[in-house]
Amino acid sequence: MRFLQGSAARFVLYRLGLRAADTQTTTAERDCLARHAAGRRSLVEIGVMHGVNTGLLRSVMHPEGELTGIDPHPRGRLGISFERRIALAELARHRRGKARLLRQMSYQAAAEWGHRAIDFLFIDGDHSWDGIARDWRDWSPRIERGGLVALHDSRSVGERPDLDSVRFTTEVILTDPHFLQIDAVDSLTVVERVATSADTAG
Numbered sequence: 001m002r003f004l005q006g007s008a009a010r011f012v013l014y015r016l017g018l019r020a021a022d023t024q025t026t027t028a029e030r031d032c033l034a035r036h037a038a039g040r041r042s043l044v045e046i047g048v049m050h051g052v053n054t055g056l057l058r059s060v061m062h063p064e065g066e067l068t069g070i071d072p073h074p075r076g077r078l079g080i081s082f083e084r085r086i087a088l089a090e091l092a093r094h095r096r097g098k099a100r101l102l103r104q105m106s107y108q109a110a111a112e113w114g115h116r117a118i119d120f121l122f123i124d125g126d127h128s129w130d131g132i133a134r135d136w137r138d139w140s141p142r143i144e145r146g147g148l149v150a151l152h153d154s155r156s157v158g159e160r161p162d163l164d165s166v167r168f169t170t171e172v173i174l175t176d177p178h179f180l181q182i183d184a185v186d187s188l189t190v191v192e193r194v195a196t197s198a199d200t201a202g
């Protein structure tokens, strides 16, 4: 396979069943995601990569649920995103409801989203301060009361230096009166919308 390198070789190995799709989530984090996404009807994931968690969310959501995965999946040297091909295959392993992948940045998708409410959002895209701040500003108002937001890389883990998303979660999200932390495992935090802006106005 010398003529194939990097992500193309990775894709061939995946298709041959010799390598699984990659994910940055731990087993405990995936169990947590599955527990909280179970039965949800309108789900969004920002940062799909190989789609391991996208497939997981589809496997547990309401049978008539709608799942949207968002990732620009940039094309490589051959003009193809092998990551996206793996993600589409991971998504096709499950048949619940409707699922789609938007090939966009999260802020582009947000601008076109309209007024559809979301009851489960998984944020695992741009972990810079500006990136997570923009995702929080764009997407959190769309979470309905009782809806959940799961944030990856939002807690300190081991020796790894904290990403900006850890600090943003601590300083902004966990002090937001509209949301309450309901779970946390490894680098994953789950918050629930407990109040709307109308509740806290005035």
Ligand SMILES: C[S@@+](CC[C@H](N)C(=O)[O-])C[C@H]1O[C@@H](n2cnc3c(N)ncnc32)[C@H](O)[C@@H]1O
Residues within 6 Å of the ligand: 022, 023, 024, 025, 046, 047, 048, 049, 050, 051, 052, 053, 070, 071, 072, 073, 074, 104, 105, 106, 107, 124, 125, 126, 131
């Ligand atoms: C940390 S990886 C996601 C890992 C994946 N959730 C998993 O654990 O299996 C980050 C992904 O987010 C995507 N990404 C980065 N910024 C983004 C943005 N603003 N909107 C959507 N996707 C973004 C990247 O292309 C990359 O595939």
